[in-house]
Amino acid sequence: MIEIHDLHKYFGSLHVLKGINLNVEKGEVLSVIGASGSGKSTLLYCINGLEPVQQGNVMVDGTDVHAKGTDINKLRQQLGMVFQQWNSFPHLTALENVALAPKIVKGKSKAEAREIAAQQLKHVGLGEKLDVYPSALSGGQQQRLAIARALAMEPEYMLFDEATSALDPELVGEVLETMRMLAEEGMTMICVTHEMGFARDVSDRVAFFHQGVMEEIGPPEQIFGNPQSEHTQKFLANVR
Amino acid sequence: MEPSVSFFSGFAPKDLLFLGEAALRTMWISVLSISIGTVLGVIFGWILYEGKWAAALTVAPVLDVFRSVPLIIQLVLFYNFAPIVGLNLDPFASGVVILTIYTAALVANVARGGIEAVEPPMRRAARSLGMSYWQDLRYVVLPIGGRAVFPAWVGVALGVMKDSALVSVLGYVELLKASQILITRTQEPFLILTISGAFYFALSYPISRYAASLERKWAQ
Ligand SMILES: Nc1ncnc2c1ncn2[C@@H]1O[C@H](COP(=O)(O)OP(=O)(O)OP(=O)(O)O)[C@@H](O)[C@H]1O
Numbered sequence A: 001m002i003e004i005h006d007l008h009k010y011f012g013s014l015h016v017l018k019g020i021n022l023n024v025e026k027g028e029v030l031s032v033i034g035a036s037g038s039g040k041s042t043l044l045y046c047i048n049g050l051e052p053v054q055q056g057n058v059m060v061d062g063t064d065v066h067a068k069g070t071d072i073n074k075l076r077q078q079l080g081m082v083f084q085q086w087n088s089f090p091h092l093t094a095l096e097n098v099a100l101a102p103k104i105v106k107g108k109s110k111a112e113a114r115e116i117a118a119q120q121l122k123h124v125g126l127g128e129k130l131d132v133y134p135s136a137l138s139g140g141q142q143q144r145l146a147i148a149r150a151l152a153m154e155p156e157y158m159l160f161d162e163a164t165s166a167l168d169p170e171l172v173g174e175v176l177e178t179m180r181m182l183a184e185e186g187m188t189m190i191c192v193t194h195e196m197g198f199a200r201d202v203s204d205r206v207a208f209f210h211q212g213v214m215e216e217i218g219p220p221e222q223i224f225g226n227p228q229s230e231h232t233q234k235f236l237a238n239v240r
Numbered sequence B: 001m002e003p004s005v006s007f008f009s010g011f012a013p014k015d016l017l018f019l020g021e022a023a024l025r026t027m028w029i030s031v032l033s034i035s036i037g038t039v040l041g042v043i044f045g046w047i048l049y050e051g052k053w054a055a056a057l058t059v060a061p062v063l064d065v066f067r068s069v070p071l072i073i074q075l076v077l078f079y080n081f082a083p084i085v086g087l088n089l090d091p092f093a094s095g096v097v098i099l100t101i102y103t104a105a106l107v108a109n110v111a112r113g114g115i116e117a118v119e120p121p122m123r124r125a126a127r128s129l130g131m132s133y134w135q136d137l138r139y140v141v142l143p144i145g146g147r148a149v150f151p152a153w154v155g156v157a158l159g160v161m162k163d164s165a166l167v168s169v170l171g172y173v174e175l176l177k178a179s180q181i182l183i184t185r186t187q188e189p190f191l192i193l194t195i196s197g198a199f200y201f202a203l204s205y206p207i208s209r210y211a212a213s214l215e216r217k218w219a220q
């Protein structure tokens, strides 16, 4: 379970997250929507400790992410993350991309790591591309590679930061399909997204962020059918 | 035995051997300086990158001095002043020390550029997989940044190899010094400089060919 309590984040004097309280249960799929600059990416970075926080805390399965004694590298193995930019390692084949972290971070043997990698690549539909370099893959394939790379660490949670925003429209579907498949398998997911269809169909709850505040959270029926906050209404009117 | 010794004599086959040995010395002093200098340069480059303003005030100016003062002046100064502080180095050792520092100063900027070539999002992705700071440096930044600046590094290495000729001013008999000795004796500058040039070419050509083939391999 991810528990976020009174989380404040500043970049210098810029107050980016203004007291976020949010719990995400095991198995839940949460979509996070909101305008550009509302702090959605920053929230994800605070959850896996890529950004320090100034007040409040984030607990992952009872461990305080930002506490001094926390082994953040170990904790991050529980928190797979997929970014807008897919960031494939260009010097490694698809298989090596996925096998690298299990090998060096988890200390798996080379054979074991490759086994895991091949399995995860098949899982996301790249079973034919094991020995291909990222430069020969489409954006959608590279993003699925990034998903496989995160899954290879066998995380309990997956954080998606606009995983489809940098893709050509015709490639968005395959990545959303992969994310949907993970959701159906019971993965706990926090998805920052601009894909309202995905948020509506796949998530258990949807959170709307506005200027660093979580203005509204609820089941998709509420957020899309009967939004309570004026800002949510405005935002949704604009994206439709 | 032939008793008569003439001061001048023509170019003989054994002189080729003499030049060959000198070429080996050029290679040896270059290999030593370039490899140690590269390791140090990468460390300095990392300090420049991570150290921000603190490095800009300390390491950077020192490296700038070594990059901008002509090598020949550095060599002569070091060779003549090192004994004052109790360092009695022969010409070879002095040459290695100065060429190493000179290489390090050049490589530092190349290395910093290499680290900068790996965008923060890429490094965040690596860290998000649970890699430590050092694992990210070793397995992501080094191979990606290293490839990006490899051609620049090859340029530095070939330059240092040619610049190692300057160690001849200290009396170390590398390729250039050997050529001068032979020219004085044989009075055949064209022949000897051509041969000597061919040796330099023979030393650097395989390196640039190998570098080019590596780059081609990485490009695909
Ligand atoms: N490293 C940083 N340094 C300074 N300011 C930052 C940094 N990262 C983000 N910000 C600022 O924090 C605010 C929130 O940014 P964030 O990226 O979390 O927004 P977002 O909701 O993800 O927006 P988008 O939809 O554009 O991705 C923005 O005003 C942004 O300019």
Ligand SMILES: [Mg+2]
Binding pocket: A040, A041, A042, A161, A162
């Ligand atoms: Mg964002």
